[in-house]
Amino acid sequence: MANQLTGKILYIYPTQQLPSKDGSKIILKRGIVIDCTRFDPYTGERNGFENTPMLEFIGDRCTELDKYQVGQIVTISFDVQGTRYRNKDGVEQIFTRVQPYRIEPRQTQQATSVQQPAPQPTYQQQPQNFPPPQGDNDKLPF
Template sequence: MTGERGFENTPMLEFVGDKCNELEKYVPGQIVAISVDIQGSRYRNKDGIEQIFTRVHPYKIELVQTQQPTAQPAAQPAQTYQQQPTQYQQQTYQQQQPYTPQQPAPPAGQGDLPF
C-alpha cells in the first residue's frame, strides 16, 4: 500500500441559519478560508457496534484571494544608491531514516481507533 487514498475526499460542510446568507458574497472560483466547529457523537448501530457521527459547522468565511487589479501600479522612483548583490548559500539536507515504531502494532481489530 502506498499511503495514497484510492477515493476522493470530499468533506461536507453544513451551512445553517445566517451562515447561508454569507455564501452569497462569494462567487465560484474565489479562494476562501473557512473556520469550522467539529462536533462528534457516539451511538450504537442496530448491530450493537459503536459508531461515531461527525458534523462540521462553519462559523466564519473569509476571502483569501481577490482578483488581480486591472490598473498597472505606478512606477517606482529610481534608487539613488548602489545595492550590493546578495549572496545566497544553498543548504544541503541529509536524508532522514524512515520512522521505526518502538512498540509493535496491536493485532487487527484491537486498536484504540473506532474504525
C-alpha cells in the first residue's frame, strides 16, 4: 500500500553532495517542503494546525524535482521505514525515516465533452374506467 501526500510546493532545496560513511561514494540528497494543511470542507478555511513536511529525495531521484516549481500542487508517494538501535546508555530507540520515491503533478479531472442533462420522462394520466355505481349496495358506511 502506497502512502501519499498531496500539497502545494513551498520550497525546493538545492542538491547536496554528502560523502558516504567510508568516504568511497558521494550521496546526493535534495529536500522539498510541501503545504499539506487541511481545509474545512464546509467553510473552506484552513485548519488551525499547519502541516508542512519536508521530504528528502536520495540519489537519482533528486533530478525528478527539476520538473517542478514553487506553487505547483503535487502528490508524493513515500515509504515509512524504521530501524532499531541502542544508544550509548544501552537503551533501545527507533529511528524512523520517510523515504519518498515518486512525485507527480496533481491530476485534475477535465471534462472532455459537455454532458447534456438526461431527458426528463413525461407522464400522462391514464383514464380510470371504474364500474358504474350499482344501487344502494355500493354505499359505504363512512
